[in-house]
Amino acid sequence: MNTLIKDVLAVLPDGSTKKTNIAIENDKISAVGDVPADFTADNIIDGKNKLAVPGFVNTHTHVSMTLLRSYADDMKLMDWLENKIWPIEAKMKKDDIYWGAMLGIAEMIKTGTTTFADMYGDMEKVAEAVEETGIRAILSRGMIGVAPNGQDALQENCTLFEEYNNAADGRITVMFGPHAPYTCPPKFLKQVMEKAQKYNAEIHIHLAETKGEVDDCIKQYGMTPMALMEDVGIFDLGVLAAHCVHLTDEDIAIMKKHNVRVAHNPGSNLKLASGIAPVGKLLEAGVCVGLGTDGTSSNNNLDMLEEINLAALIHKVQRLDPLMVPAAEALKMGTAYGAKAVGLSDIGELKSGMKADITLVNMQGTQWTPCYDAVSLLVYSANASMVDTVLVNGKILLEKGKLTTIDEEKVIFEVNKSAKKLTGRALLNE
Template identity: 65%
Template structure:
């Protein structure tokens, strides 16, 4: 199918914008520029007054936790986990996982996200939701090595790989999901690495999120979590590392050496008071940093544009440097770098040969006025309510604000029902 996006304001890979057309053939961007008059058009999108950006990439979330949005807030981390989150998670069944993921996907598409990296249990239900809805996803089974079901979970991750990797028109990638160094003992990590390597899979893991876990790791292993994972061979797989808040200069060198890619989650790190990840240092060192929302129980939404804004603002004030993470860099982290971080080299740019994952923002509201600098308006002024149309893999999944592949009312009804049942 050929789609023409006509008279768009296009965000180019160099961070500038240009009024032009985008031609899409099947799942790919065929051309950015004036289209030959004889090119066959199946569907034309009038993009006058629309900014087209690469689809946003959410590099770290737990989609099904959206059922727990607003269930437990303003608490100390361990009180929150032990007394609220873990007990209710223990009650979640496959149906909850599915509707939680559907709610998450509805919200993500409506806020301009076209790819998300997920880690949770019963991931085949998330795979089902991804396959149905048309979104792109990188799925991993969360593995708690210290739990009684640690080996079973690892088996499930393998099955997930066999069932879903590269499926749904290639929209799904499967990674292995060892939860964190403090929940996965060294022997277990080695087993995960071996399984991942035998399948050629990459790894998605939480690393150095809180100061406490880093201190405990140093106490137990005389090494930082990053150094410990290096020693265990984890970084011989491609690794997407979530958080990396408390990393030393030595850790950054190790991460760079092994091309570890980082999912930065400013909203979650701020809300849980975990700390501020030194991402400008990482970026200066040449490490790839993408942005993530984390789960909706610690954020509390899946709106990547909010993370983009938080990233630009937080690092400026943290470093007393108003030039830290300028507008265009923030957008690059949310798109191109995010796609690289989750291991998708042909996603995240508006360029010939890239996947047609695109977000169209309607620039007609007051927040887009006056229009001195469109890149700055997106990063610092607009919000996700400007998201008008979204394409993923060359297919329209949001059309003028309406979800095409999902029944939004039903999703909210079922998700709410599941959420309320969990409280019983």
């Protein structure tokens, strides 16, 4: 199917904007600007008063944790995990995972996200949700090596790869997901590496999220988590590292050396008081930094535009430098850099040959007036409720703010049913 987005203001790969047309042939962008005379559109989207950006790339989620949104807030990380989150997660069944994923995917599509990198359990149910909804995903089976089911989880990640890597018209990529060094000791990580090498797969892992984690690692192993991972050899496989908050200059040099890509989660890091990642130093060193939301029980949403806004603000304060992470750079962190972070080279920019993963934002209204710089307004003034249309692989998943592949009412009903069963709590919005 051919689609023409007509008379839209598009954000080009160099960060500039241009009033133009975007031609889509099947799942790819065939032209931005001069559309060939012989191009015939089966569908025309009116782009007037809309800003076209590459679909947002959420580089780190636990999407089914939508089931625990607002269940446990304002707590320290390990207290939150050990006493609230992990006990409820142990009760989750496959249907719970599926409906939690459906809710998260619905939220992401409605807020302009076209790709997400997820780590959780029962990932085949998340894969089913991805297949059905049309979104793009990088999926990892979360593994806690010290848990009784550590070996089972590793085998489940292998099965996930065999059954779903490159599935759903190529929209699914599978990585391996050891949780973190403090839950996955070197011996277990070596086993993960062996399996990942067998499948030529990459690694998605939490690293250096809290100061306590780093201090404990140094106490136990005599080195930081980054140095430990280099010593174990895991960086040789290609790594998407979530958080990376507490880093030394030596850590950053290790990351640059091994092309470690970062999933920066500003909202979650602020809410859990984990700290502010040294993004300025990482970018200056040439380390790829994408953006993620983390799970909705530690954020509490999946709104990538909010993360883009935070990334453009908090690092200015951290460095006392108003030039740090300008608007265009923050937007790239949520799009092009995010695509690179999750290992995809055919999304993240609006240009010929790329996959047609596109988000259109409504530019009408008070917060867009006057409009001297559309990228600046998107990052500093707009909000995700202004997302109008979302395409993935050239297929419309959101049209004029309405989901086209998801029954939102049914998803909310099923999630509320699961939430009450898991927590035993009454829900205040029913």
